[in-house]
Amino acid sequence: MTPLVVAENLSKHFPARRMFGRGRPVQAVSGVSLTVGRGEAVGLVGESGSGKSTIGRLMLGLLEPSAGRVVIDGTDLGATDADSLRRLRRRMQLVFQDPYSSLDPRRTVGAQIADGLAIHRIVPSGERRARVEALLARVGMTPAHADRYPHEFSGGQRQRVGIARALATGPEFLVADEPVSALDVSVQAQVLALLADLRRRLGLAMLFISHDLPVVRSICDRTVVLYLGRIMEEGPAGEVFERPRHPYTKALLSASPTLDPARRRRRILLPGDPPSPADPPSGCVFRTRCPWVAPVCAGAAPPLRELAAGHFVACVRADALGPVPDAPNGSVSQQ
Amino acid sequence: MQRLRPGPVVAVGTIAFLALLVPLFGLDNPLHMDIAHRLAQPTLAHPLGQDAYGRDVLARLLWGARVSLAVASSSSALACLVGTALGLAGGFLRGPVEFLALRGMDVVLCFPPLLLALLVVTLLGPGAPTLIPLLAVLYLPGFVRVVYAGVLSVRTQDYVEAMRSLGAGRLRIMLGTILPNVGGPVLVQFSIAAASAVVLESGLSFLGLGVVPPAPSWGLMIGEARATMMQAPLLLLWPCLALSVTILALNALCDALRDAVDPHGITRRRRHGGLLDRLAPGLLPAPGAALELAGLTIAIDTPSGPIHPVRDVSLRVMPHETLALVGESGSGKSLTGLATMGLLPPIARVAGGAAWIEGRDVLRLDEAALRRLRGATVAMIFQDPLSSLNPVQRIATQIGEAVQAHARSPAKATWRRAVELLRHVGIPDPERRAHNFPHEMSGGMRQRAMIAMAIANQPRLLIADEPTTALDVTIQAQVLELLAALRRESGMALIFITHSLPVVAEIADRVAVMYAGEIVEQGRVAEVFARPLHPYTAALLASVPREDGSLAEAIPGTVPPPYALPPGCAFAPRCRFARADCSSGTLALTEVMAERLTRCRRWSDLA
Ligand SMILES: Nc1ncnc2c1ncn2[C@@H]1O[C@H](COP(=O)(O)OP(=O)(O)O)[C@@H](O)[C@H]1O
Ligand code: SF4
Ligand code: SF4
Ligand SMILES: [Mg+2]
Numbered sequence: 001m002t003p004l005v006v007a008e009n010l011s012k013h014f015p016a017r018r019m020f021g022r023g024r025p026v027q028a029v030s031g032v033s034l035t036v037g038r039g040e041a042v043g044l045v046g047e048s049g050s051g052k053s054t055i056g057r058l059m060l061g062l063l064e065p066s067a068g069r070v071v072i073d074g075t076d077l078g079a080t081d082a083d084s085l086r087r088l089r090r091r092m093q094l095v096f097q098d099p100y101s102s103l104d105p106r107r108t109v110g111a112q113i114a115d116g117l118a119i120h121r122i123v124p125s126g127e128r129r130a131r132v133e134a135l136l137a138r139v140g141m142t143p144a145h146a147d148r149y150p151h152e153f154s155g156g157q158r159q160r161v162g163i164a165r166a167l168a169t170g171p172e173f174l175v176a177d178e179p180v181s182a183l184d185v186s187v188q189a190q191v192l193a194l195l196a197d198l199r200r201r202l203g204l205a206m207l208f209i210s211h212d213l214p215v216v217r218s219i220c221d222r223t224v225v226l227y228l229g230r231i232m233e234e235g236p237a238g239e240v241f242e243r244p245r246h247p248y249t250k251a252l253l254s255a256s257p258t259l260d261p262a263r264r265r266r267r268i269l270l271p272g273d274p275p276s277p278a279d280p281p282s283g284c285v286f287r288t289r290c291p292w293v294a295p296v297c298a299g300a301a302p303p304l305r306e307l308a309a310g311h312f313v314a315c316v317r318a319d320a321l322g323p324v325p326d327a328p329n330g331s332v333s334q335q
Numbered sequence: 336m337q338r339l340r341p342g343p344v345v346a347v348g349t350i351a352f353l354a355l356l357v358p359l360f361g362l363d364n365p366l367h368m369d370i371a372h373r374l375a376q377p378t379l380a381h382p383l384g385q386d387a388y389g390r391d392v393l394a395r396l397l398w399g400a401r402v403s404l405a406v407a408s409s410s411s412a413l414a415c416l417v418g419t420a421l422g423l424a425g426g427f428l429r430g431p432v433e434f435l436a437l438r439g440m441d442v443v444l445c446f447p448p449l450l451l452a453l454l455v456v457t458l459l460g461p462g463a464p465t466l467i468p469l470l471a472v473l474y475l476p477g478f479v480r481v482v483y484a485g486v487l488s489v490r491t492q493d494y495v496e497a498m499r500s501l502g503a504g505r506l507r508i509m510l511g512t513i514l515p516n517v518g519g520p521v522l523v524q525f526s527i528a529a530a531s532a533v534v535l536e537s538g539l540s541f542l543g544l545g546v547v548p549p550a551p552s553w554g555l556m557i558g559e560a561r562a563t564m565m566q567a568p569l570l571l572l573w574p575c576l577a578l579s580v581t582i583l584a585l586n587a588l589c590d591a592l593r594d595a596v597d598p599h600g601i602t603r604r605r606r607h608g609g610l611l612d613r614l615a616p617g618l619l620p621a622p623g624a625a626l627e628l629a630g631l632t633i634a635i636d637t638p639s640g641p642i643h644p645v646r647d648v649s650l651r652v653m654p655h656e657t658l659a660l661v662g663e664s665g666s667g668k669s670l671t672g673l674a675t676m677g678l679l680p681p682i683a684r685v686a687g688g689a690a691w692i693e694g695r696d697v698l699r700l701d702e703a704a705l706r707r708l709r710g711a712t713v714a715m716i717f718q719d720p721l722s723s724l725n726p727v728q729r730i731a732t733q734i735g736e737a738v739q740a741h742a743r744s745p746a747k748a749t750w751r752r753a754v755e756l757l758r759h760v761g762i763p764d765p766e767r768r769a770h771n772f773p774h775e776m777s778g779g780m781r782q783r784a785m786i787a788m789a790i791a792n793q794p795r796l797l798i799a800d801e802p803t804t805a806l807d808v809t810i811q812a813q814v815l816e817l818l819a820a821l822r823r824e825s826g827m828a829l830i831f832i833t834h835s836l837p838v839v840a841e842i843a844d845r846v847a848v849m850y851a852g853e854i855v856e857q858g859r860v861a862e863v864f865a866r867p868l869h870p871y872t873a874a875l876l877a878s879v880p881r882e883d884g885s886l887a888e889a890i891p892g893t894v895p896p897p898y899a900l901p902p903g904c905a906f907a908p909r910c911r912f913a914r915a916d917c918s919s920g921t922l923a924l925t926e927v928m929a930e931r932l933t934r935c936r937r938w939s940d941l942a
Binding site for chain 2: 086106184219259
């Protein structure tokens, strides 16, 4: 069976915003191919600016790719007219990161949840109220909440409202763009449990965007690691987490603080900041910060290679990395 | 949205009401002349006297209000309607519509308003039918700009993207989502335009270019009264008074509207100076502590009485030590840090307790002494360096200012010292970076620059409020490493405020866990995390994302807001261990084992 969502060779370049002269375009996403199967949860991990949100919006047809295409259940988003695209939106929805700016402050949450029902004429207007209340119940809130305004809710509750609004149209595909990053840990756990539960019960396919590897692992089947708009590593979530093969993934994992002293790894401290996406390094884009960098890395950009079943890595040296070198680049600290 | 102040609404309402109901008052016909009684003094029939043609002044005044307000409000309404439509379309549809709307307005703005008015009226002749569209055109740019700017900021909000994602059409988004969100400023603009239209209408009428005589209008009345100023000076007073009162009322309404639609509300300024209770809790500071807080309580006054977002916070940090202050948002971590620096926001005040920094109680120092303390003895860094750095100053200049604040030195040496500090915090190529403006630096680099500024005078205590929360993990690792290294080499004490337990585990020696404004547990990090003695700490630890792929356990419910704290233990409604007696009395933070403090009645059941 073909996957529900197929993104082929997606690129997105944003024109440079410069007051004078011409700047180089920002290469937010370059040559990314990605699939999300029916009922599958795929985690998209990367640091800010790595192109996660851009990919999410490309896959929903909210942005137009500079190159490549997105096919949803056999329909090429780029080849459909505006009207059918609008109808297709019913089947795919977005959950936002910021629980404050994602809800209209001037309308009751009930009215906002009902928007999708009204736009796609899903239920007659007389039955909308009942449907809104059912959706609120589904995300763990009460019918009375429908008449309240967003500012009357906490961050976690607002995020639940955002999820209810996305579920209103009965989507098959959900893009969740850092849905818990802005929440406190205790509330994070509530919302993650809700998302995991909804996915199971409704069979939702999900693109789960996050910068937190443990969170992705707990909720996703597959993980895709991004750096500077390109895929570095892709594989089963547990596999990528337990046996990362790409230097960037290794560094990312070793840098995330952990409670478990037994797991406190030898920390790989990457030097400096990621390069500008308007001016990415040639060859492997990670080479300016990679502790394992070698002259060969400056050649052609390393393609994704399948090193184990379903585990892809874009690193020329991935077969024989060895322990962290006291590299020209990296400083390594012992925790 | 705040509540609208009633005063100005009543004032403007009364004026409008009078103007609307004039015909019902049974006043004289304002056009009825009575030459025999020209300039007559006030009588019972004519309470304000009669003018140069013997017309009743009161009647003319009130009918004049009708004319003035009708012209002002209809022209403003017209400008508002057209301007909102243009601004909305320009801001949302962009492209040629945007160009036409904005450039069109620029053209209107090129003409000085009074000259344009004079020109048009001379060409088309005076009278209300000319005046209304003319004034509308003059006020159009204001509306277009306000709406356009509002649309630009609203259209990037996620809730607009959400409507697109739901498949909503443009018209629905423009009218249903964007328009209501720019409504407030439009209302304000309307009252500004109306007030200014009243003035302009009077001015033009005064010059004989507005309302045509004999129709009554305040401007006309002033013009006519001028001729007889010597015989009847009061005739000049009445219309001027009416005009002033109307303008004042409209301006007051305008201010009230602005306050009402301002989402930040009205901040009441108040210093905490006189409110300190001199009877600070006993306990002298521990010798040698970098900071000691004893029973710190912070109050915020609200219309329904004071609330206490920080209560009875006691802690001690020794030199060389890192204490983590951990808790969820709203638990009072930041307020505690700010109070220690004497930097509480104006609405908050210290309601009790003491804060000793090297033996001096900072809560009782005056502003000058505090300034000397800040930077030199204690410094603070924040989550968002971009908002705490000056956007228009080079980075080395700002660091130089921090250096200069406590020890004057020549400019050259100051710059060199700034570069030195930048190198010290690990900024690559510091000579070149020194010339950068904050926006030219990455988030991690800005945080390093903030740290450079904070350590410029070798403070003995550094308070870091969520300094890595906005950073990516690889950058967070760099900054944590930097802070640890600085602390090691200088021996300063560090208070690290965060909501992340894993970060606490990485950086801190001791931890104080805050919940709903109180410290509920305190102790050495390794011991607290291995064996928490408070149910909240235990639940918080269980809610951290797991590394083995299983889902973390959520804490049910939400943190109670400071205005609705439950009685007894604040955590009781969410606590698995709660018993009936947990919800009454007061609980104190008690040392139940060596260096282990908890605020729980059942700690021994957890241990
Ligand atoms: N509308 C836009 N215009 C210009 N540049 C953009 C736009 N949206 C994103 N970018 C740039 O594209 C890159 C990737 O951004 P984004 O997809 O938001 O990353 P992430 O979600 O991983 O943080 C960044 O460099 C960002 O500045
Ligand atoms: S290709 Fe080279 S630079 Fe890139 S990740 Fe692999 S070793 Fe590092
Ligand atoms: S005092 Fe009672 S309610 Fe409070 S934390 Fe302890 S057991 Fe729970
Ligand atoms: Mg993003």
